[in-house]
Amino acid sequence: MIKTDVVIIGGGATGCGIARDLTLRGIHHYLVEKGDFANGATGACHGLLHSGARYVTNDPEAAHECITENIILRKIAKKCVEVTGGLFVRLPGDSRRFRDTFLKSCEDVGIPTEVLSPSRALDLVENLNPAMEEAIRVPDCSIDPFRLCMLNAFTSRHRGGGVLIHHKVIEIVKEKGRCIGVKAQDRFSSQVKEIRAKIIINATGAWGDQIAHLSGSEAPMTLSKGSLIISNHRLTNMVINRLRPPSDGDIIVPNEAVCLAGTTSVPVTDPDAIEVDPREVDIVATQAEQLIPKFGTTRLIRAYTGVRPLLKAPSGDSRNISRGFQIIDHNNGMFSILGGKLSTYRLMAEKMVDAIVGHFGVKVSCTTADVPLEGQEELSGYPLSKRLKEMDNIVCECELVTRDDVEGVINSIGTKHIGDIQHRTRLGMGPCQGGFCTYRALGIMQEIGRVSPEESMHILREFLQRRFRGIRPALWGDQLREEQLVESIYLGILNMEQHQ
């Protein structure tokens, strides 16, 4: 049995942010995550560090939080944030009145804006629709959510905190009506660990109500699915928004070598039973094409979807629900933190920790807004020239990942999960989506004795199934060609269809 002060359930941005905040205030804790970091909405969003401008007209409070945190994160998380800047683009037919309200609201909230003529906007982003009427520049940025979680957890890990990924909470241990710990099961070995704590924090996003139920309480939320598509090229170096009230397909975010375009908003009930509908892809692709015409002819890599854990709304369009957050004290030793956004994760963590420090007699105040994230200096980026010299050693040709990179991850975190290698090396993130390299990564795992050939085949089957779910909704053009080639390898050459 493990003993600690606080158990955090959930390894998304909020959970990892809470872990770091507790570390800096000297409170011992364990973080338990059922998958890898950024497993839920954190990893399935568009990776936008909001300027807040998107929310100024309907939710000025959330917009204000966004701009404040935007400034803080650009300072403390330099290696996670790309300071791209953003544009709100007004196309013919978009309301001028909305534009005026937008500018006024930005001023009220304190979001700096600059109105640009079409020719100035086209100088900045040459692929923009030349028929645009004007663009408004705002301080939107691109952010790497996975790296953000890793770095927040890094602080905790290196200063005595416990971090358990691939551990699912299966039971909240209670004594006389109070929550005194959790039982967490290892996804691979099925072994159960019991962790005792004074306080349990439920930071599981869309799974919040499920976890609250384990303790006999409730955390009512409105769940809204948002789907996005990934293009094979970086068609813009700035975040591109549509200057109109929030609606489907109004944003394009550059990220590494690709662009993400989103999003839709569809109410859902079960966060584990979601997939992208090809019609959502049509909606987003059509809208993205209006902002950047080249989106229509660029190869799409895949589609993905995440669930927004929104505060409970009585009814109506979930886009109008506040993007603010809420902390619930269940009065039984458990707290739930609900709602919020990736952009405000740090603030959410601060308020959450403020709410519980009293239990530990700690008077240290929050310093996460001032202390830069530790571990950033170790991130080296992607030295292309170096990798090209090791061609014989390359496992993933799309992203130039070497055998040493793959072995490094397998050995350092001792994983059997192919997703862990993908997240940490970018293996399989390119156009073939792991169609070739996953088989190799599993072969390597087998050679170094991490998995048996039988396990390896099982993991490969699971991977191919999951991969196909992401690709299927956006299959046409070159991606369809590639998919049929991949199919001919696994179902033709290797005949994995008959051999279960």
Add this chain to the structure above:
Amino acid sequence: MIAREYDVVVIGGGMSGFMASHTLSRKGYKTALISQGDPVCSLSTGCIDVLSRSKDPLSGIRELPDDHPYRLVGEKAVEEALQFFSQIMDKTAIPYTGDPRENREILTPVGTTKTTCLVPRTMAHAQGDAGDYIHVVSFKGLKDFYPSYITSRIANSSFSLFDAKVTSTLSIATRFEEKPFLDEFISWIQDLDTPFGTIALPAVLGMRKPMAVLEELSSKTGRVIFEIPTLPPSIPGMRLFRALKSTLQQAGGHVYWGKPVSSVERRGSRIEAVTLATSGRPSRVYGRAFILASGSFVSGGLFASRTSVQETVFDLPVFVPGPRTDWFNHDFFTPGHAIEKAGILIGPSFRPRESDLENLFVCGSIIAHSEIMKNHCGHGLAIATGCAAANACDKELS
């Protein structure tokens, strides 16, 4: 502009295009074959899958839906076409083995077995059930071949690795063409300490004369040896297409390699010529008849946009199985996605059914309702329809 005239112009350098060209040049026609470059099917295993659903692949044709192109060719003509293919290959350095009336199981790189029909003779002993006592030899650093997959599935088996100093199938195959390398490899095999007499290798035994390499290896080591087809790039697939190309050229067929069609000259309901995009002056190729063998999506004969499917050379009407939302099953392992039915609808004379073009014939995987992955019938269907379209064209021209 350079202009040349032929009796028949075949567009597409995959299996069906080559078989159509071979059929016609044997009948004495002056033929030209146009290809964008090495065909996608050179990525294949080199094995001829005919139809996997029954022990006798040809009898399975009767159970196919009426609109499947095999039904149009007919069982007997499919058999004759496969025999013709074997005859062609017998005269090359990569002869084939097998009976068109009997499927066989061969070992795959993950130790599963795969149903196929005719195989390169280097895979003659690759039957799954004969693999009970095998020693797998692989090569250090080879990325797509992990012998433990095979040894974990076969009780009496073991493996060892040879260091060829190079790590891709292509560069290892090239090394096997060097005498000193082969000698070094042979003596390494002779020193192998393994009780298992049969040796299985990934398919890398040379590019040009694999049978000669295999026979020398086998006679000097006294062991039964066979190749296992690998993932792309696949040496047996490349060998096959190089052999088909050179035998066609020897038989007098002209080959335009690496030159895509850039435009089509039509007069009324006839195609007069196609123009090729070449690096120098464009060339125009005239023909009395044309055969479209440009393949399906992977080869680029068909191209899917978000809302429709185009045929990329003549812009023929394409049969599309419903809206895009229904093109693919939800499950990766369930064979038979609807999109596999997409293609050109043809009539009994292998002409496109929904076009007024009189002198155009269609063969290979671009024909609608082929469902190649579902039926595992890729090369078999290409051979059968390639010969059948050529015969229909012959009837028309004579």
